[in-house]
Amino acid sequence: MPLSRLFALIQYPLPHHLLSRLVGQFADCRLPWLKNALIRAFVKQFKVDMAEATEPDPTAHATFNDFFTRELKPDARPIGEGVVSPADGTLSQFGAIEAGQLFQAKGHRFSAMELFGGDGEAARRYLGGSFATVYLSPSDYHRVHMPLAGTLTEMVYVPGRLFSVNAATTEHVPNLFARNERLVCHFDTEYGPMAVVLVGAMIVAAIETVWAGQVTPLSGEVRRIRFDTPVCLERGEEMGRFKLGSTVVMAFAEPATFADDLEPGAKVRMGQSLGALPGSDA
Structure with a gap:
């Protein structure tokens, strides 16, 4: 059995909401030592580019959730024409x-x-x-x-x-x-x-x-x-x-006309033009 199918199957019996709420409690924790440890580990693991954020110091955020939903600098994501990536x-x-x-x-x-x-x-x-x-x-x-x-x-x-x-x-x-x-x-x-x-x-x-x-x-x-x-x-x-x-x-x-260079699995950024609808520019 492929590992991807096994991963999907083992999720069926899991208590989805309970697990999610427990993680949410940790993500909203304000204990400096805990939230800073979580944030630093996350930044290292996922190579987060903090230079794009309005607050570049990840541990300056009050909680992990505040860090996770951090605001970007106003010019970090130019907004394109037509339908843009959300x-x-x-x-x-x-x-x-x-x-x-x-x-x-x-x-x-x-x-x-x-x-x-x-x-x-x-x-x-x-x-x-x-x-x-x-x-x-x-x-x-x-x-x-x-x-x-x-x-x-x-x-x-x-x-x-x-x-x-x-x-x-x-x-x-x-x-x-x-x-x-x-x-x-x-x-x-x-x-x-x-x-x-x-x-x-x-x-x-x-x-x-x-x-x-x-x-x-x-x-x-x-x-x-x-x-x-x-x-x-x-x-x-x-x-x-x-x-x-x-x-x-x-x-x-x-019906949208999507950009010719797009394909399933493509990486996109917020504000990137994806295509146009009838009467819109792209």
Whole structure:
């Protein structure tokens, strides 16, 4: 049996949420000796470039989570044209939404309706549209930004498991992104509806948004929150952050033309142009 499949299988019986909350307690610890030891070990292990951060001293952060979600210097990530990457990471997959299905990995697809928490009406808006998935590894910058300018219309919390979302698990756990805990953020844009889905994962202790603060963990039921007072965000503006790593799935109602030099598995940076929608520049 391949090690990647074994890694995926052993995750099924694990207490995902308990493990994630325990890790979250350590990540929020303010004991200087402990949080500094965690931060120094992480910087060494993952070769974190602190020169990009507004606070270059990693131990100056009050907690590991504060270090992990550190702010970058204003010029560290230029914002491109058209649809831009919402985060630093790996462009796992991208392409057309075919018959309401998004491509996960070889042999695996998942439905937009399941991704959106069973919302068939929302899923129908994306028939014939496009998607892109960006995986954030532990070493990446962990704030999430807007792929396009948009106005938030609804946020949906969808409960679920917390499988790892790395390549090994993506290849072997069906419906992974529609199975894990997630936040579905629906936006109106100049180019039609857009959904940005923040997918939780193993040891992701919390997901935050700029408009609601920390949202997960919540109870085990779908929660829908509409926004009558507009929340308007520009392309490249911060929209949320992961406390430890995870994945962002973007869905667009219109068919996107992705850049010719992109391929699944490509490394991308926040603000990098991924392509264009009809009527947008790239």
